[in-house]
Amino acid sequence: VDLETEIAAAFTAGRPDALQMAYQRYAPLVYTIALRSLGSGQDAEDVTQQVFIAAWHQRAGFDGRRGSLGGWLVAITRNKVTDVLRQRQRDSRVVARVAGDAGREAARQAPDPDPDQVVTRILLADELTRLPEPQRLVMALAFYSDLTHEQIARALRIPVGTVKSQIRRSLFRLRSRLEADGATP
Amino acid sequence: VPHPEPAVLALRALGEAVGSADDERHIAACAQCRSELARLAEVAALARRSGTAETLSSPPPRVWERIAAAAAGPASLAGTGAAAAGGASPRVRPAGQASRGHGLGGQAARWLSGRLSAALSGLAIGLAAGAAAATGIAQLTSGPPPARVLARIALRPLPRFPQWRHVAGTAVMQAAAAGRILDVRLRAPRLPGFYEVWLLGRNGVSMISLGDLSTARTGRFVIPPGTDLKFYSRVDVSLQPFNGSTLHSKVSVVRGALPPAALGGRRTSAVARQPGRGPPSAGLSAGNAGRAEGGG
Numbered sequence: 345v346d347l348e349t350e351i352a353a354a355f356t357a358g359r360p361d362a363l364q365m366a367y368q369r370y371a372p373l374v375y376t377i378a379l380r381s382l383g384s385g386q387d388a389e390d391v392t393q394q395v396f397i398a399a400w401h402q403r404a405g406f407d408g409r410r411g412s413l414g415g416w417l418v419a420i421t422r423n424k425v426t427d428v429l430r431q432r433q434r435d436s437r438v439v440a441r442v443a444g445d446a447g448r449e450a451a452r453q454a455p456d457p458d459p460d461q462v463v464t465r466i467l468l469a470d471e472l473t474r475l476p477e478p479q480r481l482v483m484a485l486a487f488y489s490d491l492t493h494e495q496i497a498r499a500l501r502i503p504v505g506t507v508k509s510q511i512r513r514s515l516f517r518l519r520s521r522l523e524a525d526g527a528t529p
Numbered sequence: 530v531p532h533p534e535p536a537v538l539a540l541r542a543l544g545e546a547v548g549s550a551d552d553e554r555h556i557a558a559c560a561q562c563r564s565e566l567a568r569l570a571e572v573a574a575l576a577r578r579s580g581t582a583e584t585l586s587s588p589p590p591r592v593w594e595r596i597a598a599a600a601a602g603p604a605s606l607a608g609t610g611a612a613a614a615g616g617a618s619p620r621v622r623p624a625g626q627a628s629r630g631h632g633l634g635g636q637a638a639r640w641l642s643g644r645l646s647a648a649l650s651g652l653a654i655g656l657a658a659g660a661a662a663a664t665g666i667a668q669l670t671s672g673p674p675p676a677r678v679l680a681r682i683a684l685r686p687l688p689r690f691p692q693w694r695h696v697a698g699t700a701v702m703q704a705a706a707a708g709r710i711l712d713v714r715l716r717a718p719r720l721p722g723f724y725e726v727w728l729l730g731r732n733g734v735s736m737i738s739l740g741d742l743s744t745a746r747t748g749r750f751v752i753p754p755g756t757d758l759k760f761y762s763r764v765d766v767s768l769q770p771f772n773g774s775t776l777h778s779k780v781s782v783v784r785g786a787l788p789p790a791a792l793g794g795r796r797t798s799a800v801a802r803q804p805g806r807g808p809p810s811a812g813l814s815a816g817n818a819g820r821a822e823g824g825g
Contacts, residue, residue, distance in 0.1 A: 363597075363600050364597070367593055367596065371587060371588055371592070371593070372585040372587045372588075373585065375585075375586060375587065375588040375592070379586060388588070389589070389591075389592050392588050392592050393592055393596055393599070396596045396600075397596055397599045400600050461578075464575055465575070465578075466585065468572075468575060468576055469584065469585055470585060473585065476753060477753070477754075478751075478753070486543055487543075487573065487576040487577055488576075488577070492545050493540055493545065493547075501706075502751055503710075503749045505740060505743060505749060506739075506749070506751055508536045508540065508740075509740035509741045511536065511539050511540060512534075512535050512536035512538075512539040512540075513738065513740075513775050515539040515542065515543070515569050515572060515573070516535065516539065516569070516773050517775050518572050518576075519568055519569055519571075520773065520775075522572060522575070523568075
């Protein structure tokens with residue numbers, strides 16, 4: 345049983361330590377999505393707090409057969425981020441009414457990044473950090489350098505066949521994780 | 530025409546021109562392979578669009594303190610004492626202590642937090658090492674490092690899988706400069722799917738995938754550094770279907786146990802160097818034990 349399955353089972357069962365296990369595993373994911381989507385550390389802290397408290401209180405609504413705990417927490421995070429963005433819009437309309445054109449201009453600046461792209465990028469980073477070494481390094485080179493698998497094998501002094509099967513396994517794993525967590529269509 | 534090896538699809542998704550002409554014709558004609566390739570390419574494109582890997586940030590400790598305080602309220606952790614005692618203020622615990630005295634033992638908690646911090650710190654270090662490795666290619670030395678045979682074992686079919694009774698294999702573990710190397714050979718028919726090599730843990734549950742055997746049913750694998758071979762002491766070869774799953778198919782073809790003498794890691798004595806069978810030239814650069822690499 346892997347770590348995530350164990351956490352999800354403990355969470356569903358409402359075990360007292362489950363919330364902390366889930367927090368240790370997923371807080372960086374939730375917090376970073378909120379931080380990149382909202383651009384504010386304070387808002388990201390608030391969202392993180394709301395996500396975990398809401399998830400804990402609504403844990404009866406989590407069904408491990410329908411998706412991963414990570415995917416569920418990411419979905420809650422998206423909702424909370426959307427709430428904050430809507431609130432900001434309302435606030436900026438108020439500002440615009442009070443301050444006139446200058447306020448309207450200020451509200452139009454700093455467009456929010458595309459939330460889907462933010463989530464996907466961060467999920468991918470989260471999954472990459474979770475690959476064991478040397479798979480993680482192999483994938484970082486495969487993605488971010490111009491090296492072929494044979495060049496990676498020479499660079500890391502790993503047999504070509506090993507690099508090949510590591511790339512195969514990692515890429516399939518990344519794909520299934522992204523699809524499970526609802527980041528790709 | 531059979532489906533190409535999954536590795537061919539993965540490498541093509543990353544933009545490498547690998548695979549035979551047959552593979553190419555197959556992919557062009559096979560909707561399943563084309564869709565698989567497109568989904569893998571989408572992952573690669575997503576990763577590359579951001580240029581470099583994102584780094585994840587952890588929230589400051591006060592966030593957990595607030596969550597623990599809120600969750601320790603009457604609504605959820607009823608029965609833990611403080612809340613039931615009638616409106617007592619929720620106890621806030623520092624994150625490092627919170628699991629003590631709860632269901633998760635201290636050892637498990639330490640393991641968990643160790644695993645997490647290792648995972649989080651790993652990315653930055655790995656990227657730096659990657660850059661170093663990439664720039665260092667030109668300086669690589671070419672001489673094969675010396676290797677030492679640590680174990681040579683037979684792989685045999687399991688009694689509960691009578692269909693494999695004519696199959697056999699060998700596994701040779703060597704110590705080389707890059708770490709411990711496992712060479713696996715299988716005398717087995719070519720079947721739909723592919724053969725994958727695993728190290729099985731003593732608990733019967735944990736396993737490490739080392740990689741796939743080539744179409745010649747041979748393979749050379751690096752045992753991940755730090756692997757506890759006293760625990761992961763058995764070599765297993767499975768037949769895997771082409772279903773994209775990274776899990777063991779539960780179809781074990783052959784298995785063998787590594788002898789205790791070989792499991793001690795870097796010890797130099799008590800190593801079974803078998804007379805008359807000197808170490809084969811095991812230079813890492815010398816090749817891939819017959820692995821069929823796709824041409825351009």
